[in-house]
Amino acid sequence: MTFKIAASPHTHQRRTTQQVMRWVYFALIPGVLAQTYFFGFGVYIQLALALLTAWVAEGLCMRMRGRPIGHAWQDHTAIVTAVLLAVSIPALAPWWIIVMGTAFAIVVVKHVYGGVGQNLFNPAMAGYVLLLVSFPVQMTSWPIPAELAQIQVSITDTINLIFTGFTSAGYNLEQLRMGIDGMTMATPLDSLRNDLNHQLTLTEALNKPIFGDIAGIGWAWVNLAFLAGGLVLIKQKIISWHIPGGLLVGLLVPSAIYWLFNPDQAITPMLHLLSGATMLGAFFIATDPVTAATSNKGRWVFGLLVGFIVFAIRTWGGYPDAVAFAVLLANMCVPIIDRYTQPVAYGHGGRS
């Protein structure tokens, strides 16, 4: 127990870590509901697996480190990590994917660095990157939105798929992802990236059933639901608006400029904002209080940096989506950002 003596003025924070974390996962509910509506019940099974793994891993780590286990379970940070990872991976991914990712996130990314508040990198996103780098096929096999699917997947089939790889009728995930024309459907960003790389124009590339009116069937609504949850967090002052604002501006401005200069070969700004993990990343992932910058100016810079890296990787990089990589890369820059955006103490500085 150390007593840190800081100079006044002190502000009192009414909320405990547990309350803050509880707000965060309550705010995720609209997004999870939207995901369920479009991509099926798999997300609940992933959530259950992730929570169980996080609970066990957290307990084991605290035991090994000789710390009180109850404290770690009570602050609910592991729950948020587990939930964020569970909603970022494809809903029908095999069970060992989420178990491995969550265990890595909790054990290696969080506890090896010293537990709550000490980690350099966002645990959920580091776990996600481990999975994406190691198992690219499983991690990009998103189920197609329910309204386009040939075969509707029931709850029992979902459980069978996640644990055995086949539905009771013997379909595997690859077959379920085929549309009516027998073509496997990729996510909007993935399909667009491939088509643009194959010298199709934007209009041709968008002429596919997965792109609805706005930004891909399902994906736009999922993103809007996460946006709604995020706005609640800002209203409740759980997160400040600087990081999401910076991220969205950092993504929107370069993508709009790039799109205006070659409107036929670039992803539209609207698709950038409402597809992939943009809103989830902006409001829930990049705003992690431990790994993001601390001052308001620093948060702006951090958000802009994440947004720009997302744009850069989506446009020129090797992966269709980039929120996880962008957040990790920006996490690395946080010490520098904090160093140069340190606010002037009250009474110091000034002109005279």
Place this chain on the structure above:
Amino acid sequence: MSTYKELTWQGLWNNNPALVQLLGLCPLLAVTATVTNALGLGLATLLVLVGSNITVSLVREFVPKEIRIPVFVMVIATFVTVIQLLMNAYVYGLYQALGIFIPLIVTNCAIIGRAEAYASKSPWHHAAFDGLMMGLGFTLVLVLLGGIREIIGNGTLFDGANLLLGEWAAGLRIELFTVDYPLLLAILPPGAFIVMGFIIAGKNWIDQYRAARAEKPEKVVTRARVTSQ
């Protein structure tokens, strides 16, 4: 004799080039995806280290202090070239698998570090033994790292050992388990960094444990206080 014991201890554990000095990390992290590669590079480094240590020690009286570094580099480069040609001739498969990292042994700081810090100040037989032990310590860490990464990433051990040891070694390959989807991260460079971190942590833990055991618990004398103070 105690010098040799001290040198062994320093090279293998206390001052291990890979775990404590953290020298030569580039080849260490780049080629340790399998035990075979690790062993091949480790042995090559070991031979270069012994050769360069002996030579540097023998010429230490004649080399002017001002130009000693270029001379050491020339000596090391000569031995590396010899090793490279030998590997090209006798273990061609491994030579191809290791690629650029064989010539890069020249830039391995562990080697020039030993030349500068020890061989240039010691008689040749001590220098030779030091090179042997430092090289052995480096090789052991490489093999350990390669083994862990190969098991996690591939589920095998000694895959491709025939490239290094000849045809009979093909039977050494152990298949521990088969996975449909290997954990690619362990094979890729980030996996090397993560596993290396755990190995260093393990070494520090053992050191702490031994230090704690070596410290004899002080005898606690409790006295009954009679007065209130």
